[in-house]
Amino acid sequence: MAKPSPDSKTPYLLILPYFVLYFAFGLFPILFSLFISFTSWNGFSTMTFVGVANYVRLFFHDAAFYKALYNTALVMVCALPLSIVLGLLLAAMLKDYFDRSRNVFQLINFLPYITTPVAIGILFQILFDWKAGAVNSILLAVGIVKAPIYWLGHPWPARAVVVLLLVWQGFGYMMVIFLAGLSTIPAELYEAAKIDGAKWRDTFFRITVPMLRPVMTFVLTTGIIVGFRLFDEPQLLFSGEGEPIGGPDHAVETVVMTFYQAAFRDFSFGYGAAIAYGLFIVIFFFSFVAMRIVNRGNDYGT
Amino acid sequence: MAPRRYRAIPVYAAVVLVSLAAFFPFYAMLMMSTYVSEQLFTGVKLLPGAFLLQNLKTILAIHYLHFYANSLVVAATHTVAAVFISALTGFAFAKYPFRHKKLLFYFILGSLMVPPQLGLVGFVVEMKFLGIVNSLFPLILPGIANAFGVFWMTQYIAAAVPTEILESAKMDGCTALRLFLQIVLPIIRPALVTIFLLFFLWSWNNYLTPLVIISREALYTVPLAISMIGSEYRTDYAARILALAVSTIPVLILFAAGSKQLIRGLTAGSIKG
Numbered sequence: 001m002a003k004p005s006p007d008s009k010t011p012y013l014l015i016l017p018y019f020v021l022y023f024a025f026g027l028f029p030i031l032f033s034l035f036i037s038f039t040s041w042n043g044f045s046t047m048t049f050v051g052v053a054n055y056v057r058l059f060f061h062d063a064a065f066y067k068a069l070y071n072t073a074l075v076m077v078c079a080l081p082l083s084i085v086l087g088l089l090l091a092a093m094l095k096d097y098f099d100r101s102r103n104v105f106q107l108i109n110f111l112p113y114i115t116t117p118v119a120i121g122i123l124f125q126i127l128f129d130w131k132a133g134a135v136n137s138i139l140l141a142v143g144i145v146k147a148p149i150y151w152l153g154h155p156w157p158a159r160a161v162v163v164l165l166l167v168w169q170g171f172g173y174m175m176v177i178f179l180a181g182l183s184t185i186p187a188e189l190y191e192a193a194k195i196d197g198a199k200w201r202d203t204f205f206r207i208t209v210p211m212l213r214p215v216m217t218f219v220l221t222t223g224i225i226v227g228f229r230l231f232d233e234p235q236l237l238f239s240g241e242g243e244p245i246g247g248p249d250h251a252v253e254t255v256v257m258t259f260y261q262a263a264f265r266d267f268s269f270g271y272g273a274a275i276a277y278g279l280f281i282v283i284f285f286f287s288f289v290a291m292r293i294v295n296r297g298n299d300y301g302t
Numbered sequence: 303m304a305p306r307r308y309r310a311i312p313v314y315a316a317v318v319l320v321s322l323a324a325f326f327p328f329y330a331m332l333m334m335s336t337y338v339s340e341q342l343f344t345g346v347k348l349l350p351g352a353f354l355l356q357n358l359k360t361i362l363a364i365h366y367l368h369f370y371a372n373s374l375v376v377a378a379t380h381t382v383a384a385v386f387i388s389a390l391t392g393f394a395f396a397k398y399p400f401r402h403k404k405l406l407f408y409f410i411l412g413s414l415m416v417p418p419q420l421g422l423v424g425f426v427v428e429m430k431f432l433g434i435v436n437s438l439f440p441l442i443l444p445g446i447a448n449a450f451g452v453f454w455m456t457q458y459i460a461a462a463v464p465t466e467i468l469e470s471a472k473m474d475g476c477t478a479l480r481l482f483l484q485i486v487l488p489i490i491r492p493a494l495v496t497i498f499l500l501f502f503l504w505s506w507n508n509y510l511t512p513l514v515i516i517s518r519e520a521l522y523t524v525p526l527a528i529s530m531i532g533s534e535y536r537t538d539y540a541a542r543i544l545a546l547a548v549s550t551i552p553v554l555i556l557f558a559a560g561s562k563q564l565i566r567g568l569t570a571g572s573i574k575g
Contacts, residue, residue, distance in 0.1 A: 014394035022447035032424030118525040119546040180568040273423040
């Protein structure tokens, strides 16, 4: 632009609304939460300053927090690679083998991602109901199982249902991101490989996967960040009467569920805020490690 | 490159199978919403039943339309404001030099790492203090300043809007706001569509914020309502399933209309950077 003098007010006026709104409804609550995390407070009575007591309790005396972290990490470690691989394969296949019908398949596989997570939780609760659920009916009819499986009543089957739910919900999103990434790979690479007589499988592993490494980093780190926020689906999956929070033996209770329970059910605002900050520290650590791992692979790879 | 014909059959089969699996829960949901609850316990329903209208009456009787209107108001106002602010801020970062620009931009990027629940406790207290907990504002306001949106718009505007056009318009005495409204916005329409779809989706599906803030039933949004119908009308499974199915309609329409744009927009914007 015709170099307006750097002290011109215009750009500052343009970015002002963003920063005002961010400070008012983004940063202020975050800092305020940090302050609250050093207190004991139920939101109504007087606030008592307790120093780092909430954090000491969280990191050294709260087995439930670690169990929730374990649960969240476990379903993520299973679901994230599965949905990435499925999304990548589907994207590569759609790009190379489908032309006119590509849009239809894109939309169908993207549907789960746009469905309200609350609805997904309830829907899976109904589909996996041990008496009336469609899944057991089909398994029984085909003869894969002899007796109905009590999916949501035992810890490991319940976890499996959550993983399945997350893969179903997430692979279409991965597919769309990978399709976007695929379209930036120069076609000449594939043409050259084809002249050399490479098969689809070869080009997939030798060209597609290496070239998509930046996209992979992107989906992996955002996947971890989003994965640790898991709340709606498992919360609703076990929302029926008489069902324990977080499923059988708290097997699928996630960190955000623990946070919600502490802050907004038990009204321990101070402790709840500390859980949120504890989770933030963990997320930061994990996404840092993930980024390091993916980037290190890159150094050796090329 | 594709080795078509017979060799490709396994590939077609795999894609069709995965797509069927992806679609099955939807299909089951649609079918189940056309029966009465008692019938749902008698096996899988693969064909439509005859009770769609009856179930529709049931969900209308619990003011489902009212919750629907709440959700539409929240998602629409939030999204329009967020897209506008993102584009405006991105315009400044992409096309104007100013002091501390880098620093401010890194500040915005850094805030991307922060999970939204981090400030939730403080936010609830803030809303109570401001006296707006009994309105839809707590659902509209957060996230209007969206770091992802700004980052993305900055990249897009820097690449897509030619600086020469802006310069010549400025020579003619065009103000910054008019530049933005009349020149920049029309050029970046694909990016606006993409980001509108994503913001609308996230707002429409948001559950945790209304769950912890909204207590009056008159202010329920759709996700909150369907989670509550769950406990109050637990016996009427079929009506509940219909409510789930209906909750997806707005985003379904938006994405069906804009799915091509979405992929084109994602390609142009986020990935290259």
